[in-house]
Amino acid sequence: MNHFFRYFVVGGFSLLVLSCGTAGDKAQAETVTERVENVKVSPLKTLQIDREINVSTTLEGYETVNIAPSVTGNIEHIYVEVGARVNAGDLLVRMDQNQLTTTKLTLANLSHDFERVKALSETGTVSQQAYDQAKLAYEQTRESVDFLSANTFVKAPIRGVISAKNYEDGELYSGTPILTLTQTHQLKALVSIPESYVPFIKAGMTLEVTSDIYPDVRFPALIEMVYPTIDASTHTFQAKLKIPNGDNRLRPGMYARTSIKVGEVNAIMVPYQAVLKLTGSNERYVFVVKNDSAKRVRISLGKRVDDMVEVFSEELAIGDQLVTVGQARLVEGVKLNIVK
Template identity: 35%
Template sequence: MKASTKIQTTILTLSLLIFAACQTAVEQEEQDSKVLVRVKPSSMHTVVNNLEFTGTVLPYEEAHIAPAVPARINRILVDVGDKVSKGQLLVEMDNTQLFQAQVQLDNLKTELARLDTLLKAGAVTQQAYDQLRTQYQVAQSNIDNLSTHTQVRSTLDGVVTGRYFSAGEMFTGTPSPAGKPAIVSINQIKPVKVIVGVSERFLPQVTKGQPAGVTSDVYPDQVFNGKVNRIFPTIDRATGTFRVEIVIDNRDESLRPGMFARVALSLGEHEALLVPAMSVLKQTGSNERFVFVIENNTAQRLTVEPGRKFDDRVEILTGLNPGQQLVITGQHNLIQGSEVEIVK
């Protein structure tokens, strides 16, 4: 009897040990199935709006020089690369018509003087004299007009950037390689300008006369001082940006039209929700960005819209609220609904 009781006690003890071992194994398995993560509360930070934009250096003004009427070219007095001044003679057109008009004007002038003498002597009527004087005035106007067409002058200070004809050729008014009818093209490069697109949310911070720093890869260590010269009044709905024109004096003519340029603008400060850049993941095969936050020890996936980067942090525009427990380590092992264990 005693032996039977001892056997029962032994069996009961072994059963309890086996149950305890199994329970521990289950708990360990459940523990092992949880993803270890580190979290950090998302928070707002004050950031300085030092924004950089890219653009192309443009001439401040362009002029495509041509006579008003087709004619043969007598002489072209400038070539590509020459500096010119406003009013400088650039091209002389064929002056045959001008010469003929000048002869006609001289004849009318002589005849008008003769009629003036006869009018004083009462030998001709006032009407005849007035008619000839009108002809003379019309001829003088024709001379002035032909002189303008014959002598083509620069309309601005600048440099010749294109020459499309040679002396002796006929200018017909057809478009040049620059896209417009011209014998030569002039660019004003003192000053120059850069036009950039700025996000519409910064519209209130951009003001005319605001300073800007301009750099070029050609001169990596030099910053050219510029200023906001013009703010275009409309928003591009496709990009959500408005155009801003930056003007640079360019007194030494270092910047040339066509150069790639970077423009830095300081647009004050604002509060932004910043998170570690590594916490923001990208959905494979799309542009969707997302993060994980922890609620009741469970991972929740949130789609977010990132903004600008600040060193190793990125601004979150939408999708995340301040104070949420953001996963900053272990996020690559998570899916929606994953159970987690938060570690320090």
């Protein structure tokens, strides 16, 4: 009897909670449906604006090369110090020459042997196999001499400035780059651009770069490359800028800003006050009128002009009635009374 009573009480309580929950949800839905909010609206329309993207970035040397020979041994002499400006082909480092000297002697001997076999081959007194073997040994050793020469007398592959030096004369080279050479007469920078501007950004576009260090100077730049993919986490894509820097006023590592002008466009502009922000996130949205009710539309923001802001959304169309007053009280589906 007691067991039956407990089962009845627990089961009854569950039914009571379930019925209360269902009734509560229904009441809430009926409340939203029955509510009527007074709002003011204005039709969505386009305005012609000069579209401009303002982004910040950090400057980098256009090209950076680590001077790291492919042979190990003692460093006989380093010809440059940090800050030295060098041209392509300038001698930077001289490594231990023993291996190069030995290989040069071997090449000289093989050169004499090959010339002798070559002469005998022309008279038909040696086999083709002997000739081929002598030629192969000579050519392989000659390539070794070229390789060792380049890695013993190490020259600058590009024009630039020495930005790091990790060894001194006489130290044993262990694989860490001896020097770092950075190109500074031209710089590069990567800028992140919102995905909504994909149709407007093209390689070859010109722009200007500014730095707080030179507030009154505008440095010309060029969009050299537009990366083909979008970052799914930030919804941005990257463009690579090329910045001439012949006077070396700009330095790698400097903070810089740029504005990319993409021309005049017809943009959907709305009052900035009509845009709402979801608490705890960067999501922005507006309300429009749909069947006399409020419809919540997620948007992305573009350029701001005075008290108007450009918005992007596939759910918006020209002529939609945008709620401009009273939107803060709205929820999805609430009935609207449009007042003048």
